[in-house]
Amino acid sequence: MGGLAEGTSQFSGLLEGEDVLRTGWAMEALGADVKQLGGGKWQVTGVGRKGLSQPDKVLDFGNSGTGSRLIMGVVAGYPIAVEMTGDASLRSRPMKRILTPLRLMRALDTSGPDGQLPFSIVGTDDLKAITYSPPHASAQIKSAVMLAGLSADGTTIVEEAKPTRDHTERMLRGFGATVDVTPQPGGGMRIAVEGGQALSAIEAAIPGDPSSAAFLIAAGILSPEGDVVVEGVMSNPTRSGFFDVANLMGAHLGAEEAGDAAGERLINLHAGAAALKGKAVPERLVPSMIDEFPILAVLAAFAEGDTIVTGAEELRVKESDRIGATVAMLRANGVEAEERPDGFAVQGCAGKVPGGGLVETHHDHRIAMSALIMGTAAQNPVRVDDISMIDTSYPDFLSHMAELGADISET
Numbered sequence: 302m303g304g305l306a307e308g309t310s311q312f313s314g315l316l317e318g319e320d321v322l323r324t325g326w327a328m329e330a331l332g333a334d335v336k337q338l339g340g341g342k343w344q345v346t347g348v349g350r351k352g353l354s355q356p357d358k359v360l361d362f363g364n365s366g367t368g369s370r371l372i373m374g375v376v377a378g379y380p381i382a383v384e385m386t387g388d389a390s391l392r393s394r395p396m397k398r399i400l401t402p403l404r405l406m407r408a409l410d411t412s413g414p415d416g417q418l419p420f421s422i423v424g425t426d427d428l429k430a431i432t433y434s435p436p437h438a439s440a441q442i443k444s445a446v447m448l449a450g451l452s453a454d455g456t457t458i459v460e461e462a463k464p465t466r467d468h469t470e471r472m473l474r475g476f477g478a479t480v481d482v483t484p485q486p487g488g489g490m491r492i493a494v495e496g497g498q499a500l501s502a503i504e505a506a507i508p509g510d511p512s513s514a515a516f517l518i519a520a521g522i523l524s525p526e527g528d529v530v531v532e533g534v535m536s537n538p539t540r541s542g543f544f545d546v547a548n549l550m551g552a553h554l555g556a557e558e559a560g561d562a563a564g565e566r567l568i569n570l571h572a573g574a575a576a577l578k579g580k581a582v583p584e585r586l587v588p589s590m591i592d593e594f595p596i597l598a599v600l601a602a603f604a605e606g607d608t609i610v611t612g613a614e615e616l617r618v619k620e621s622d623r624i625g626a627t628v629a630m631l632r633a634n635g636v637e638a639e640e641r642p643d644g645f646a647v648q649g650c651a652g653k654v655p656g657g658g659l660v661e662t663h664h665d666h667r668i669a670m671s672a673l674i675m676g677t678a679a680q681n682p683v684r685v686d687d688i689s690m691i692d693t694s695y696p697d698f699l700s701h702m703a704e705l706g707a708d709i710s711e712t
């Protein structure tokens with residue numbers, strides 16, 4: 302959003318995963334001045350009133366679904382044609398979910414019948430505001446439509462049946478835009494954004510990512526002793542499902558207030574060794590832990606009794622089919638687990654996970670990190686086919702694991 306604002310924004314505390322870098326490079330190719338200052342600091346001078354310019358190269362989003370889909374929404378409102386692609390995983394992911402509402406708003410694209418990358422988005426300065434109910438609980442769809450809505454000719458409304466993460470709403474407000482959010486009877490959410498609003502530059506510290514914190518917290522729960530503390534984690538009910546379910550299973554996570562940043566509350570989270578019990582994950586929590594199911598499955602493997610996940614069919618279209626990849630990860634390491642169309646079931650080993658298997662990551666960073674955490678507590682070492690893609694979201698993962706005393710080595 303700094304790339305759209307008038308003036309120079311400064312951000313600190315970014316994890317600087319590949320996903321963030323690629324999104325930054327894409328905004329630079331679209332005319333913003335993006336400078337990585339080192340140590341998690343960035344400076345972005347946005348295009349403001351002059352608008353985005355036609356890039357002179359194909360925008361390659363690598364592994365980043367979020368980066369590619371949000372930028373599709375951004376470019377829809379400018380009269381430019383933007384060629385986009387990604388790695389093998391991203392090129393296999395569904396994009397019609399974004400292209401359908403953007404076409405309703407009058408943007409065009411060159412996608413084929415399968416709606417997968419690579420393709421071009423052909424934007425327009427005549428974008429039409431719409432009211433849209435996404436067919437999937439997806440913050441990426443909501444965010445793409447809202448970002449396009451900033452350039453549309455009226456009020457764009459997204460009606461969500463189940464609320465998803467609300468960072469775009471909060472960030473837009475942080476950049477000075479008005480966003481109306483109205484809870485609906487039955488638990489849904491209505492989000493309205495007026496077209497033609499200008500964004501102004503800000504200085505913001507980026508809150509700690511709960512999805513990355515979940516791995517360290519899981520390591521703490523599975524450790525034989527001691528306490529893992531993760532400082533400055535964003536505490537937002539649209540992201541806290543994993544911590545809630547871990548507590549339901551018997552982890553006694555501690556939390557203390559740690560101020561706020563970029564419109565989000567921060568906490569320091571503490572996790573110590575705990576004996577877990579398997580549970581049925583309440584379906585209403587699924588959107589708030591959508592990226593945490595592989596690591597939840599690892600906790601479930603060490604728990605006593607069964608853990609059941611339902612209502613999570615979106616996991617089939619993440620960086621990998623995360624239902625298939627998660628179940629295969631557990632089975633390869635001696636844990637009984639079964640796929641369901643919309644989730645999985647895990648038979649817990651009451652603390653004694655055999656390990657000793659080779660995990661296929663399918664180029665999915667969350668499968669790789671989950672398998673390594675499983676290895677820290679299993680009876681035999683766990684091997685992973687490739688861990689290079691961990692850089693997608695958490696480039697410091699291996700050094701943080703080493704600080705916790707984990708022995709991770711190349712074989």
Ligand SMILES: O=C(O)C1=C[C@@H](OP(=O)(O)O)[C@@H](O)[C@H](O)C1
Pocket residue numbers: 367438439440441442444465466591592615
């Ligand atoms: O908005 C976001 O930043 C994200 C939303 C989620 O996708 P969906 O909202 O499409 O499920 C999540 O899986 C992804 O890792 C990041």
Ligand SMILES: C=C(OP(=O)(O)O)C(=O)O
Pocket residue numbers: 320364365366367368592619620667694
């Ligand atoms: C970063 C992630 O997703 P996406 O590729 O959809 O942005 C994730 O699923 O962890």
